[in-house]
Amino acid sequence: MNRFDLIVVGGGPGGIFAAITAAQRGFKVALLEKNKRIGNKILVAGSGKCNLTHIGKPKDFLTKYGTNGKFLKEALNKYSPESLKEFFKESGLPLTLVEESGKYFPETFSSLDVVNLLRGKMLNLKVEIIENLKIEKIEKTLDEFKVNTDLGTYLCKSLVLATGGKSYPGTGTTGDGYVMAKELGHKIIPPKPALTPIYVKDYIFQELSGISFQDVEIIIWKDNKKVIEKRGPVLLTHTNFSGPGILDNSRYVENGSFLEINYIDKDYESLNRELIDETNRDGKKAIKRVLLKYFLPERFVKTVLNRIDIDENLKLAELSKEKRESLAKYLTSNRMEITKVGSFEMAMVTRGGVSLDEVNPKTMESKKVKNLYLVGEILDIDGDTGGYNIQAACSMGVLAGKSMKKEERE
The missing domain is CATH 3.50.50.60 (FAD/NAD(P)-binding domain)
Structure with missing residues (x-):
């Protein structure tokens, strides 16, 4: 033996x-x-x-x-x-x-x-x-x-x-x-x-696979309470959010959790105020051109504007208060319902x-x-x-x- x-x-x-x-x-x-x-x-x-x-x-x-x-x-x-x-x-x-x-x-x-x-x-x-x-x-x-x-x-x-x-x-x-x-x-x-991609309801970035954000704020919410808030890289894929920042936060996801991403490293009030100030300075600028100043990928900007139903060539002065606020909110605190995380595979x-x-x-x-x-x-x-x-x-x-x-x- x-x-x-x-x-x-x-x-x-x-x-x-x-x-x-x-x-x-x-x-x-x-x-x-x-x-x-x-x-x-x-x-x-x-x-x-x-x-x-x-x-x-x-x-x-x-x-x-x-x-x-x-x-x-x-x-x-x-x-x-x-x-x-x-x-x-x-x-x-x-x-x-x-x-x-x-x-x-x-x-x-x-x-x-x-x-x-x-x-x-x-x-x-x-x-x-x-x-x-x-x-x-x-x-x-x-x-x-x-x-x-x-x-x-x-x-x-x-x-x-x-x-x-x-x-x-x-x-x-x-x-x-x-x-x-x-x-x-x-x-x-x-x-x-754990250490998996996160899937969300009504994912809109299917055509942007490969676009990444190097250091953004990521929050997991449950029952309107903040579970975890961390910074890290985010990668857009054909079907989900991935990248180290997402993978690291996947361990906190439970049933009924929400994922929030701030793509622009500014809070809602700051971005909204900057858009207002820019409108007052030069209202003839196209909204897409203004957003590109924040180092956002152009294809991402087009997709977000399309999501909020804003013409990318629309001038700042023509942007309604409601649309401007929706845009600022989407870029700074895009909260999405999580449907699942990746499998054990x-x-x-x-x-x-x-x-x-x-x-x-x-x-x-x-x-x-x-x-x-x-x-x-x-x-x-x-x-x-x-x-x-x-x-x-x-x-x-x-x-x-x-x-x-x-x-x-x-």
């Missing part, structure tokens, strides 16, 4: 770093992966270029995980972005900063290079990597775990669940870990897609998962089951786009690997 000090279930960043850290401490480690190869989620990160982390200190990172960021304080302080960069540098694959985005990538901009490096690291540490197997059941006896699979039974003193969530199911993250965690006694916060991460109340943030050990550790996306925590989720998973994995007690070994 296969017996180990630690079995890690899941070959994503959290599981891999837990395995590496424990193996470095001398533990006998096995990593079980249901896919034919480890690292599938890493391979799709950053569109194959592998955005591993982001610029900033741990305290900056804590603001990037919605309301649950404080849970990661210990993990990020013990294994910071600097620590992750140092790991790759020492391993022969330095990370490079893309300054305009604040993102760090491997210098080769290749996810495959990252996966190959991590596999090599584990093999050098004698981690047993077992791929293409199906876990049928995990049982906890008095002092060990029994992992029943289609390839046989494995026993261990400590177990790490690092199975990921439900996003990108094509990579193998189909929610299996939630079943395992629940059977071991954990509460699961219902999983939902589109989502970059999963919102929901194992309740954080049941996991010790100082060790990543379960409060319910001794020697069970949970790391990464299986937990009810999700970060903004830009490397925050991989960094969190790596940090949690390292913390779990460091937290295993030496006396637990055979």
